[in-house]
Amino acid sequence: MAGPFTSVYTFYRNGFKAMTVGRTLWKIIVIKLIIMFAVLKLFFFPNYLKTNFQTDEQRADHVLEQLSRPAVPNH
Amino acid sequence: MVDVDLSLVNWSRAQFAMTAMYHWIFVPLTLGLSFLCAMFESIYVRTGNEKWKAITRFWMTLFGINFAIGVATGIILEFEFGTNWSNYSWMVGDIFGAPLAVEGIFAFFLEATFFAVMFFGWDRVSKGFHLFSTWMVAIGSNLSALWILVANAWMQYPVGMAFNPETARFEMENFWAVLFSPVAISKFTHATSSGFVLASLFVVAISSWYLLKGRHVEMAKKSIIVASVFGLLGSVYVAFTGDEAAFENAQHQPMKLAAYEGLYKGENNAGLVALGMINSAKKPGDSQHPFLFEVKVPGLLSLLANRESGSFVPGIDDLVYGNKEQKIMGVAEKMKIGQKAVADLAAFKQARKEKNDVVAAEALTRFTANKEYLGYGYLSTPEEAVPPVSTAFYSFHIMVVLGTFFPVLFIAFLFFTLKGSIRQQRWLLPLGVLSFFLGHVAGQMGWAVAEVGRQPWAIQGLMPVKVATTNLAVGHVQATFFMFLGVFTLLLIAEIKIMTKQISIGPEGV
Ligand code: HEM
Numbered sequence: 001m002a003g004p005f006t007s008v009y010t011f012y013r014n015g016f017k018a019m020t021v022g023r024t025l026w027k028i029i030v031i032k033l034i035i036m037f038a039v040l041k042l043f044f045f046p047n048y049l050k051t052n053f054q055t056d057e058q059r060a061d062h063v064l065e066q067l068s069r070p071a072v073p074n075h
Numbered sequence: 076m077v078d079v080d081l082s083l084v085n086w087s088r089a090q091f092a093m094t095a096m097y098h099w100i101f102v103p104l105t106l107g108l109s110f111l112c113a114m115f116e117s118i119y120v121r122t123g124n125e126k127w128k129a130i131t132r133f134w135m136t137l138f139g140i141n142f143a144i145g146v147a148t149g150i151i152l153e154f155e156f157g158t159n160w161s162n163y164s165w166m167v168g169d170i171f172g173a174p175l176a177v178e179g180i181f182a183f184f185l186e187a188t189f190f191a192v193m194f195f196g197w198d199r200v201s202k203g204f205h206l207f208s209t210w211m212v213a214i215g216s217n218l219s220a221l222w223i224l225v226a227n228a229w230m231q232y233p234v235g236m237a238f239n240p241e242t243a244r245f246e247m248e249n250f251w252a253v254l255f256s257p258v259a260i261s262k263f264t265h266a267t268s269s270g271f272v273l274a275s276l277f278v279v280a281i282s283s284w285y286l287l288k289g290r291h292v293e294m295a296k297k298s299i300i301v302a303s304v305f306g307l308l309g310s311v312y313v314a315f316t317g318d319e320a321a322f323e324n325a326q327h328q329p330m331k332l333a334a335y336e337g338l339y340k341g342e343n344n345a346g347l348v349a350l351g352m353i354n355s356a357k358k359p360g361d362s363q364h365p366f367l368f369e370v371k372v373p374g375l376l377s378l379l380a381n382r383e384s385g386s387f388v389p390g391i392d393d394l395v396y397g398n399k400e401q402k403i404m405g406v407a408e409k410m411k412i413g414q415k416a417v418a419d420l421a422a423f424k425q426a427r428k429e430k431n432d433v434v435a436a437e438a439l440t441r442f443t444a445n446k447e448y449l450g451y452g453y454l455s456t457p458e459e460a461v462p463p464v465s466t467a468f469y470s471f472h473i474m475v476v477l478g479t480f481f482p483v484l485f486i487a488f489l490f491f492t493l494k495g496s497i498r499q500q501r502w503l504l505p506l507g508v509l510s511f512f513l514g515h516v517a518g519q520m521g522w523a524v525a526e527v528g529r530q531p532w533a534i535q536g537l538m539p540v541k542v543a544t545t546n547l548a549v550g551h552v553q554a555t556f557f558m559f560l561g562v563f564t565l566l567l568i569a570e571i572k573i574m575t576k577q578i579s580i581g582p583e584g585v
Contacts, residue, residue, distance in 0.1 A: 015195025021136060021577060022194065025143035028569055033147060035562060040154065044555050047157035048545045049165055056242075061424075063165045063243040066542065068421035070414060071453050 084541045086552040087159045092526070093556065094151050096519055097563040101145020101570070103518055106220065106267050107274025107309070108138040109213035112193075113206070114301055120206050126585045130294050132197070133582035134278065135209075137574060139194060142216075144570040149223070151559065159552065163533050163543035169244050170236060170253070171226045178222045185215040217267050224266055228259035230534050231525070232327045238449075238537070240423055240442060258323045262525075265316035268309050269518050272481055275306025276514035279488055281578055283507030286498050294585035296492050303489040310482035317478060318379060324528075325380035325388070328535060331528035333391045334462045335471035336376060337365045341390035341398065346371030347379065348472070353465040359395050359458050391464070395457050406457035413452025416445035450537040459539075462530040470523035477517040484510055 019026070049059045112135045119127035153175075156164040192200055192208035200208075229236070235252030236245040247253065279302050282295035324332040332338075337353055338345065351369030377386045389403055397405025419442035426435035454460060488507060491497040497504075529535065533543035 011195060011199060012191060014199075015191060018195070021140065021573065024573060025140060028566075029143055029146065032562075032566065036147065036150060036154075040151070040555075040558065040562075044551075044558065045154035045158045048161035048547075050157070059165060060241070060243045063162050064240065064420070064424050066162050067243060068417060068424050070417050070421075071410075071455050 083547065083549045083552060084544050086549055086556060087544050087547075088540060090159065090552055090556040090559065091152070091155055094148075094155065094559055094563070095522065095526075097559075097567070098145070098148045098152065099518060099522060100515065100567065101141055101148060102220065103266075103270030103273040104141045104277060105138070105145060106217050106270030107272070107305075108134065108141065108277065109209075109216045110271060111274055111278060111302060111305060112138055113209045113213045114305065115298075116206050116209050118301070120202050126293065127297070129582045129585045130297055133294065133585075134298070135193065136577055137277075137281075140573050140577060141570065142190075144566050144573075148563070148566070159545050159547065160533070160543050161545040163538065166238075166243060166538070167226070167229075167245050167534075170247050171222065171229075174222045175226070178219055182215065182219040185211065185219075189215065217270075220267060221263060224263045225254055225256075225259045227525075228256055228262040229253055230532075231262075231529055232256055232258040232323070233534050233537060238446060240420055240439065241427075257319075258327060261316055261319040261323050265313065265320050265521075268312040268316055269521060271309030272306055272313055273511075273514040273518055275302040275309060275485065276481070276511045278302035279306065279485070279507045280509075280511035283504040284578070285581070287504050287508070289498075291581050291585055292498070294582050296497060297585075299488050299492045299497065303485040303492070307482055307485040307489065310478065310485060314478055314482075317475070321379055322382065328529060329389050330391065330394050330460060331462065331467070331524075332380060333389060333394060334464045335467040335524055335528055336388075337369075337464060337468045338376070338388065338390040339365050339392050341388055341393040341401065343377065343387050344374045344385045345376040345380070345388040346373045347375035348468075351468075351472070353468050355465055357464075359391050359461055365464075391461055395460060406451065406454070406460045409448045409451040410454055410457065412445050412448040413450060413454070415452070416442055416449040417452035419445065420449075448536065450532060450534070450539055450542075453539050453542050454531070459531055462528050467524060467528040470520040470527065474517050474520040474524060477513055477520075481510070481514070481517075 016022075049062065053059045053062060112131060115127060115131040115134055118124075119131050189208040189211040192205060193212055196205050196208065233245075234256050235247065235249040237248050238244075239246050253259070278298050282298045282302070285291045285295040321332065333341075336345075336348055337351065339357070339359065348366075349370045349372050351371075352367040354363060354365055354367050357363045357365050374384060376388055378384045380386075380388050387401055389398065389401065393401065393403050395406050397403055397408060419438045423435055423438035423442060426432075426438055451460070484506065487500075487503055488497070491500050491503065531539045531541070533540045
């Protein structure tokens, strides 16, 4: 009699093994996540406030600075 | 950040809009198709008829494809918050960050367990547990749209939170007021039910295609019956929640309502435009007629907007220039109060820097008195408070026209399928195929109404989009715009290719 962990493991293993369309889909998911996290997030989408300021106080100060500038005509 | 380059603001807007629109191609289908799969499977479990099992498995495969391609596309919006909308995300991060993260973890575990049972568990778990898992996937997927829609609703109607100038952040005052704000309720119910309609149209479209080709006829007819009933109920619900959304607009975002109705001069007993063509030369405050032609249903707008016949509905001019008789404050006046709030915020910041507690406290008191109109302090002209009227108008009217067409379509499909003559309706079947695309049009137009209609605000009345934007190089935003366009287009092509392949294979044995 297999323990609960073993049966859950076999459930997933057999499931993955028997996949048909799922195989292609998993490949797409993995490629997509790599592009999103290893390329886009890393190189193009840094968190602006996290990368440019060290402390929360500095971040708050920066945002407050932005918020306390009066309106000027659009250009 | 008011002296920001407008083209930066517009490219940041375009980038966000494009990613949100692509994301919304996948999401509503997941929301609705998950419920349809649960319904197909419930019929299978009740009847024990293996044909229903084959039908369920077929739609479940298509659901799986859409889910796999669409999953995590929403995370890109979160990247954009941190990079392109850093001021905004700093201000609300404390409130929405945690619930969104909790929701993400909840969704992950739900997917890891119930999705696995749904796809791997046929013949391995009991019928009852499998069905339970399918329902859990449907309920869970819909619930995982909750917080992002609550966050969106809060931006349209910011309740239950207070701005703390010390930290430049909004802090939660009343969690329940945020969660159960009437705008949040109408947004969640309208957006999810629009997904029910779209998914029903998807099933009707593919089934119609099978009927046109003379393939899988029995499964197509069975699917049409279930999808038409669900779609019809969904359409009624969509209309009901859409009416609620418009009522909430009238109460909290009257400018949006005036824009999507093309109403410049407010009136008592205002009519609802059934059909019209906007005069694009019309500007707020001038004497030109807003429409090149229009057909109005007399009195209906007053009734829908205020739930009171004959009541006054303010127009763009009333809201921009004020209307004493109706006690409406104009934007110029609000701008003056807002400018004071901005100046007091600056004084508060300066006094704190100089460690002058007395001056800081005084500035804070003045700021608190005026903060309701803070956002108006950043506007350059009163007319800046007006959203793009024709985009809002056409988007709204296309959505509503389609919203009246879909229930008629579902009734027609249901009628002819039950009568047994659906295959003879050669006019109806192509319309069924086309309707899926119309469903997408309606949903995208819906978001255009909600988001274009609320311009210039990121947070209604408190923060215009131009202040929410990070001051990046325009070239950077343009580059990432096209990168996303590329990634999403590839994903969409993958979805269409894998789906069409699966559709051409069709279900087994029905
Ligand atoms: C039948 C009449 C309909 C009415 C009166 C209606 C009304 C509205 C209104 C007023 C909004 C703006 C909400 C806001 O500003 O926050 C909206 C948004 C939206 N609508 Fe509709 N709508 C209708 C039909 C439809 C249909 C048929 C679909 C799609 C199948 C749809 C999909 C959407 C979506 C996705 C949004 C954006 C999310 C939201 O704000 O709830 N609507 N609708």
